[in-house]
Amino acid sequence: MRRKYSIKFKVQVAKHYLSRIEGADLTAKRFKIDHGTVRKWAEVYKAHGHEGFETSYHRFSAASKEAVVLDMWENHLSSRQVAAKYKIAPPTASKWERLYNSGGIDALRGNRKERPPMIKTIKITPKLPSTQSPSFNSEQEELEYLRAENAYLKKLQALIQQENELMQKKKQKS
The missing domain is CATH 1.10.10 (Arc Repressor Mutant, subunit A)
Incomplete structure (x- = not known):
């Protein structure tokens, strides 16, 4: 606390x-x-x-952040010392150094964390065939109907499985 x-x-x-x-x-x-x-x-x-x-609340440009990191390195300052010098939090100084190491000044440009868009989950409930089976004029029509129904159910199952895997990955990241 x-x-x-x-x-x-x-x-x-x-x-x-x-x-x-x-x-x-x-x-x-x-x-x-x-x-x-x-x-x-x-x-x-x-x-x-x-x-x-x-x-004091101050936004630092990418160039200013780079200058802070370079000052830290050139003068062998700790994150605590550089934080005190520039009135920033020590974790911020360490974060800027880590970002600069990984991607240079370009990595320092995106200073605002944006939330990823919410993934809208849609519950798909398959319509179960009614107790009345459709009437077919020929065996060929019935066969085509059953193949289409089978393909639909397979696709539905694949989509549900894919959504579950996505949710699992999301939970593991959190």
């Missing part, structure tokens, strides 16, 4: 840790927070001071 902490509290934690009286683990115990959070807040405070904790 994430808790929202005040800027005053974050500054207090960062200053305490940066005073080097206690390390990250002891500071975390003292303030009852995670030691990773202590380090993250300290990096933000070192980079931006008090203003670093004020929320």
Whole structure:
């Protein structure tokens, strides 16, 4: 569960840790927070001071994301350090690095996750033949009718099986 902490509290934690009286683990115990959070807040405070904790929403272009990743590599910065420097979340910095490694700047262009379109499932219930069988003028007509009915049922079964396999794959991905 994430808790929202005040800027005053974050500054207090960062200053305490940066005073080097206690390390990250002891500071975390003292303030009852995670030691990773202590380090993250300290990096933000070192980079931006008090203003670093004020929320700002900024969209980064692909070129800006690339610059962040290249700065990370050139200056041997951790994701936590680069996140503090550019006021982004450490997982975001790591994600951009991973994307850039896999596909260059083009991979950084699509920053919005789009939901895949919902697959509309249609329940197909075959119409069972009525108790009255159709009348045929010849055996040939009856044979053609039965072949068509058989082909229809086979196709229907194949479609149902295909839909079930698609649903299974979808469940495995989730």
